[in-house]
Amino acid sequence: MKLGLQLGYWSAQPPTNHAELVAVAEEAGFDTVFTAEAWGSDAFTPLAWWGRETTRMRLGTSVVQLSARTPTACAMASLTLDHLSGGRHILGLGVSGPQVVEGWYGQKFPKPLARTREYIDIIRQVWARDxxxxxxxxxxxxxxxxxGTTGLGKPLKPIVHPLRADIPIMLGAEGPKNVALAAEICDGWLPIFYSPRLAPMYNEWLDEGFARPGARRxxxxFEICATAQVVVTDDRASIMDLIKPHLALYMGGMGAEDTNFHADVYRRMGYAEVVDxxxxxxxxxxxxxxxxxxPDELVDDSAIVGDIDYVRKQIVAWEAAGVTMMVIGARSPEQIHEAAALL
Structure with missing residues (x-):
């Protein structure tokens, strides 16, 4: 089991302690630091900024949104960061949802699976430079x-020779078809609300992708890097109360009322009435x-909150379910050292 640090995306103001958190995570033996984007800060810039102070950790996006950049622009950003980091970049991609794609980026959302497949194919062409x-x-x-075009467009190769022709690509996926696609054409899966209780269902989806002709892994x-709240505490109730507003936002406010992929995850867990x-x-x-x-049990399904013995047992359960990396959000150096000590 590896550890990853999730810096996420910025809220109203830039965070003030991310440089310290990244330095402590590097020292504590974390494998990867991840950044994210929604409709504010982007994922690549903070990753490059803080990543320049690291020498060992991998630098991953979890996730960049397909509609934020054309495939070639995304490939350019990744090959640049891979060079600057000496081959430590991971490209985590996600389709986001129709509210963001059409409302923020002004792009069409339908056919996300086909778009993802085509997008990744173009990225890999850029990096291969064949x-x-x-x-x-x-x-x-x-x-x-x-x-509406000039007709003068010309196929091009990247000027820069990529450091690696095969930078790892991971997919932020929540539904069965998208998870299967990750197993088929990617190097890893980035679940945002993973529940080891549902591992048999996830494994069925993944196995469908692995079994397809030409599957990469x-x-x-194949890596499964699950973002989760991991908190060692003797005051479970207080921490639960801190986590619940975050879950309510994703469950009730992220996405359209009748098209919310985060909400669908919890429906599959058996919480349809709670979601409604x-x-x-x-x-x-x-x-x-x-x-x-x-309810507390919903929090327990995708977070680990409790005393040190409980947390250690849960991490073992997550690893047994197939998770290869716990990606945690930490607010202090103490939390990072605490997580490292657990493993």
Whole structure:
């Protein structure tokens, strides 16, 4: 079991302690530091900024959104960061949801699976640098031609020779088809709300992808890097109360009311009625009540909160379920050292 540090994305203001957290995580033996993006700070810039102070940890995005960049722009950012870090970059990708894709990026959301497959194919063409990059589309045709274009587009190779032709790609996926796609064409899976209780279901989805012709990986060399709240405490109730507003936001406020992939995860866990109630309250601007409607058992399904013996037992259970890396959010150096000591 490896450890990853999740810095996430910024809230209203830039964080003030991320340089310290990254330095402590590097010293404590963490394998990877991850950054994220939503509709504020981007993922690449902080990763490059803080990553320059590291020499060993891998630098991962968890996740960058497909619609934020064209495939070639994303490939450029990744090959640049991979060079700057000496080959320590991981590209974590995700499709986001229709509210963000169409409302923030002004892009079309339908056919996310087909778009992901095409996007990754183009990225790998850039990194391989075997030939000028082309794509028949239909989502990212290269070179672009037809009505409204000059017709002068030319297939190109990247000027820079990538340090690695095969930078690891991981997929942030929540539904069965997307998880299977991650197993088929990627090097890892980045679940945001993982529950070891549902491991048999996840394994079924993953095995479908591994069994497809041309699959890149097998279970033996595929990474599952699960983001989770891991808190050692003798005051479970207080920590639960701190986690619940975050879950209520994702369950009730992230995505459209009838299209929320995070909410679907908890429906699969058996919390459909809770999801409906949290969504109703959250969208009625009763966010405090929405958080209170989240039961403790729901928190326990995707977080580890308790005394040190309980946390150690749960980490063993997560590893037995197939998780290869626990990706934790830490607010202090003490939390990082505490997590490292657990392993």
């Amino acid at each position: 030939a000028p990059v082309t794509s028949a589309g239909p989502h990212y045709p290269l070179p672009l031609s037809g009505e 097998s279970r033996e060399d 109630e949290v969504t109703r309250l959250f969208r009625s601007d009763r966010k405090d009540d929405a958080a209170k409607a989240v």
